[in-house]
Amino acid sequence: MRDILVQVTHFILLYFIGSVAFYTFLLISAFFSIIYFFRRAKYSNLTTLLATKILPPVTIIIPAYNEKENILNVIESSLKSTYSNLYVIAINDASTDDTLNIIKEHYQLFEVPVIIEGKIPTSEIKAVYVSKTHANLTIIDKQKNCGAGDSLNIGINACFTPYFVTVDADSLIEPDAITEFIYEAMTNESAIVVGGGVYIINGCKYKNGVMIESLLSRKLVPALQSLEYIRSHLFSRTGWNIFGGTMSYSGTATLFDRKAVTTVGGFDTHNFAQDAEVIMKLHAYMRKNKIPYKILFNPSATVWTDVPDTFAAFATQRDRWRRGLLRGVLRYWYMFFNPRYGIQGMICYPAYILLEILGPIIEFTAYFCVAVAYFLHMLNGYQAILYIILAWGFVSYLTIANMFINLVTFNRYKRTSDIFRIFMLAIIETFGFRQYSVLVSIYGTFHYFINRLRGKPL
Numbered sequence: 375m376r377d378i379l380v381q382v383t384h385f386i387l388l389y390f391i392g393s394v395a396f397y398t399f400l401l402i403s404a405f406f407s408i409i410y411f412f413r414r415a416k417y418s419n420l421t422t423l424l425a426t427k428i429l430p431p432v433t434i435i436i437p438a439y440n441e442k443e444n445i446l447n448v449i450e451s452s453l454k455s456t457y458s459n460l461y462v463i464a465i466n467d468a469s470t471d472d473t474l475n476i477i478k479e480h481y482q483l484f485e486v487p488v489i490i491e492g493k494i495p496t497s498e499i500k501a502v503y504v505s506k507t508h509a510n511l512t513i514i515d516k517q518k519n520c521g522a523g524d525s526l527n528i529g530i531n532a533c534f535t536p537y538f539v540t541v542d543a544d545s546l547i548e549p550d551a552i553t554e555f556i557y558e559a560m561t562n563e564s565a566i567v568v569g570g571g572v573y574i575i576n577g578c579k580y581k582n583g584v585m586i587e588s589l590l591s592r593k594l595v596p597a598l599q600s601l602e603y604i605r606s607h608l609f610s611r612t613g614w615n616i617f618g619g620t621m622s623y624s625g626t627a628t629l630f631d632r633k634a635v636t637t638v639g640g641f642d643t644h645n646f647a648q649d650a651e652v653i654m655k656l657h658a659y660m661r662k663n664k665i666p667y668k669i670l671f672n673p674s675a676t677v678w679t680d681v682p683d684t685f686a687a688f689a690t691q692r693d694r695w696r697r698g699l700l701r702g703v704l705r706y707w708y709m710f711f712n713p714r715y716g717i718q719g720m721i722c723y724p725a726y727i728l729l730e731i732l733g734p735i736i737e738f739t740a741y742f743c744v745a746v747a748y749f750l751h752m753l754n755g756y757q758a759i760l761y762i763i764l765a766w767g768f769v770s771y772l773t774i775a776n777m778f779i780n781l782v783t784f785n786r787y788k789r790t791s792d793i794f795r796i797f798m799l800a801i802i803e804t805f806g807f808r809q810y811s812v813l814v815s816i817y818g819t820f821h822y823f824i825n826r827l828r829g830k831p832l
Contacts, residue, residue, distance in 0.1 A: 376750065376752065379743060379746060379747055379750070379752065380752070382739070382743055383740075383743050383744075383747060386736060386739065386740045386743065389736055390740075393729060393733070394771075396725065396729070397610075397729075397772055399613075400609065400610060400613030400614065401609055401613065401772065401775055401776075403613045403615075403616045404608070404609040404610070404612040404613035404779075405609075405779060407612050407613070407615055408608065408609070408612055408673060408779055408783055408784075409783065411612075411672060411673055411674045412674070412783040412784060414674070415550075415554070415674040415784075429457075429458075429459055429556060429560070430459065430535065430536050430537060430556070430560075431459040431460070431461060431534075431535040431536070431537075432457060432459065432460055432461070432535055432537045432538065432539060432552055432555070432556060432629070433460075433461040433462070433463055433529070433533040433534075433535045433537070433538040433539070434452045434455075434460065434461070434462045434463070434538070434539045434541055434547070434552070435463050435465070435526060435529035435530070435533065435538050435539070435540050435541070436448055436449065436452070436462070436463070436464040436465065436529075436541050436542070436543055437465050437467060437522040437525030437526055437529070437540075437542070437543065438464055438465065438466055438467060438469065438473055438525075438543035439466075439467035439468075439469050439473075439519060439522075439525075439543075440469045440470060440471045440473060441469070441473050441543040441544060442469075442471045442472045442473045442476050444543055444544040444545075444680065445464070445473050445476060445477060445543055446476060446477070446480055446582075446583075447546055447580065447582070447583050448541060448542070448543050448544070448545050448546060448547070448583070449462060449464060449477070449481075449511070449583070450582050450583025450584075451545075451546045451547045451548075451549075451583030451584070452541065452547055452583070453508055453510070453511065453583070454549055454583055454584065455547065455549055455550075455551070455552045455553075456549045456550050456552075456553055457550075457552035457553045457556065460510060460552060461510045461511075461512070461533075461535060462508075462510060462511045462512070463512045463513075463514065463529045463532055463533060464477065464511075464512075464513050464514070464543075465513075465514045465516065465525040465526075465528050465529050466513065466514065466515045466516060467516055467519050467520065467521070467522070467524075467525045468500075468515075468516045468517065468518050468519040468520075469519075474513070474515055477503075477513055478503070478513075481505040481506070481507055481508060481511055481513075482505060482506035482507050483503035483504065483505055483506070483513055484503060484504060484506060485501050485502065485503050486502055486503065486504050488502040488532075490502070490514075490528070490531050490532045491531060492531055493530075493531055493636050494527040494530055494531055494636060494639060494640035495527075496520075496524055496527045496528045496531060496643075497516060497517060497518060497520040497524050497528075498516070498517040498518070499514055499515070499516060499517065499528065500515045500516060500517045501514075501515045502514050502515070502532075503515070512532065514528055514529070514532060516528065520643060521643060521644075522625070522641075522648060523640075523641040523642055523643040523644070523645060523648035524641075524643045526540060526625075526640070526641045526648070527640040527641055527643065530632060530635060530636060530640055533632055535632065536631065536632055536633070537555075537556070537559065537629055537630065537631060537632060538629070538630055538632055538635075539551075539552060539555060539627075539628065539629045539630075540625050540626065540627075540628055540630070540649065541626055541627065541677060542625065542626035542679055544575075544679060544680035545575070545626045545627075545677050545678060545679040545680070546575055546580055546583060546585060546677070546678040546679075547627075547676075547677045547678075548585065548675075548676045548677065548678075550674075551570060551627070551675045551676055551677060552629075552675075554570070554672050554674045554675035554676075555568050555570060555629040555672065555675045556629070558629075558670055558672045558675070559629060559631075559670075562668050562670055563666075563668070564666045564667050564668050565631070565667075565668045565669075565670055566630065566631040566634040566656060566660070566667045566668065566669065567619065567623065567628060567629065567630055567631070567634075567653065567656065567668075567669040567670065568628070568629040568670045568671070568672055568675070569611055569619075569623035569624065569627065569628050569629075569669075569670070569671040569672070569675075570607075570624075570627035570628060570629070570671075570672060570673070570674075570675030570676060570677055571607040571608065571627065571672075571673040571674070571675060571676045571677070571784075572603055572606075572607050572624045572626055572627050572676075572677050572678075572679055573588070573600070573603060573604075573607070573676065573677075573678050573679075573786050574590075574591060574596055574597075574599055574600045574603055574678070574679065574680075574681055575678035575679055575680050576591040576593065576596035576680060576681060576683060577589045577590060577591030577592055577593070577596065577597075578678065580678075585678065587788075588678075588786050588787060588788065589787065589789065589792060590787050590789075590792040590795055590796065591683070593683050595681075595682060595683050595684060595685060595687075595688055596681050596682075596683050597795065597799055598799055598802070598803050598807045599681045599682075599688070600796070600799075601773050601777075601796065601799055601800060601803055604773075604776050604777070604780055605772060605773055605776050607624070607673060608673055608776055608779065608780055608784070609772075609775075609776050609779065611623065611671040611673075612671055612673050614671065614722070615670060615671055617717055617718075617721055617722050618668065618669060618716075618717055618718065618722065619653070619657075619668070619669030619670060619671065619722070620653075620669075620671070620722065620726065621650065621653055621654050621657065621703070621718075621722055621723060621726040621730075622647075622649070622650035622653055622654075622699070622726070622730075623649060623650070623653055623669075623671070624649060624677075624679075625648065625649025626649075626677055626679045627675065627676075627677035627679075628649065629675075630652075634656060634660075634667070635652065635656070637659070638652070638655045638656060638659045639655075640652075642655075642701075642702070644701075644831040644832065645698045645701050645702060645831075645832065646694040646695060646697060646698035646832065647694075647695050647697075647698025647699050647701070647702055648698070650698065650699055650702050651698070651701070651702035651705070653669065654702055654703065654705075654706050654709075654723075655706070656669065657669065657706075657709070657715070657718045657722070657723070658706050658709055658715065658718075661709075661714070661715040661716055661718055661719065662714070662715070673784065674784075676786075685810065688814070689814045689817075692811065692814045692815065692818060693814060693817060693818040693821060694818075695818070696814070696815050696818025696819060696821075696822065697818055697821060697822040697825070697832040698832060699730075699731065700731070700818075700819065700822045700832070701822070701831065701832040703723075703726065703727060703731055706723065709723040710723060710724055710727065711724055734811075734812045734815035734816060734819075735815075735816065735819065737812050738812050738813070738815075738816050741809065741812075770800050770801060770803070770804045773800040773803065774797065774800050777793075777796050777797055777800065781793065
């Protein structure tokens with residue numbers, strides 16, 4: 375028993391040391407890219423440069439279900455984009471509240487007889503509306519509620535532009551975000567996906583789709599998630615650019631090549647994490663068929679989104695995400711260390727499995743082993759503390775490093791008090807919230823496999 379426990383703890387320590395080394399490499403790689411994106415955004419006027427109808431048209435696709443409180447905000451922010459050749463399609467997923475009526479009244483919608491070609495199989499459409507006040511705004515009303523993946527596929531079928539951007543209905547897209555997306559796509563040959571930076575809108579001041587003041591939420595749960603989002607969207611996904619893109623981008627801030635997504639059959643309608651799954655699907659398809667492509671990330675393309683503000687709501691969301699991610703990664707298991715899939719098969723997919731999917735499981739095992747070793751007198755108090763610092767201190771190190779990078783570059787939070795709170799939250803997150811997040815991931819993992827045994831998709 376003792377020998378097994380020693381071997382397991384040694385493996386866990388090696389795992390965390392390897393994780394620190396890899397994430398440090400990503401951090402260094404991301405730093406220079408972040409500086410480049412920041413200088414480009416600050417010292418060059420892309421809006422003026424790309425202010426022409428000659429550039430390719432783009433469609434913003436917004437799936438919405440019971441979003442009466444947020445729907446006008448996201449549509450307004452989309453319509454106020456500085457990118458001139460833009461269309462907006464909002465899909466009402468058979469909402470049971472006043473989402474559709476609110477849009478009808480505000481934008482003076484009228485029904486039009488439109489037949490949408492079903493290149494991707496979807497549920498039935500009830501009606502299509504066009505705005506009298508904004509000719510580039512279309513609303514599609516679905517016959518029944520079938521989820522965000524189905525709504526996105528309907529939007530793709532209705533979309534006629536070469537590119538589309540997915541934005542959640544509880545979000546706010548910054549005016550120059552589409553310009554940043556398109557510039558990245560147009561200046562990189564064979565780009566089929568461009569991810570954007572996502573920040574937390576909870577606690578911010580905004581009106582009519584315009585951000586008035588970006589503030590760190592006063593509530594603990596959204597504030598702690600702000601650290602996670604900065605880690606993920608400022609450094610992690612930027613750092614993955616060197617490897618040709620990560621395996622997952624946020625559905626609330628990603629530009630896609632319509633032809634590429636249509637070719638792979640669109641979004642998985644049975645997956646809660648359809649935004650992550652489609653990225654893996656594109657990697658697998660392009661590599662398998664030896665089609666040149668690029669999946670990129672631009673932290674300057676910014677979208678603000680609403681997140682759960684209670685521990686219970688957070689657990690519900692992450693349980694769904696975890697099950698969706700497991701469904702996605704397990705469908706593409708054949709990429710794992712498969713040289714046929716190039717750098718994605720040899721580095722990106724394995725790293726995603728080892729760090730993102732197995733990470734919470736290994737961390738949970740570490741908590742258990744430390745507790746058992748301590749009670750078996752294999753570790754004294756000093757050794758246990760040292761173990762925790764070595765194994766889990768890297769989370770605080772990454773967070774604080776990201777905060778400094780954020781401070782000297784984009785710095786979305788301007789108040790000194792917010793910046794101070796972010797650094798304090800980096801310590802709080804490591805001892806308490808992170809353990810809670812790990813437990814939620816473990817629950818989501820068991821939930822997924824139990825559902826699979828019961829014949830459910832996730």
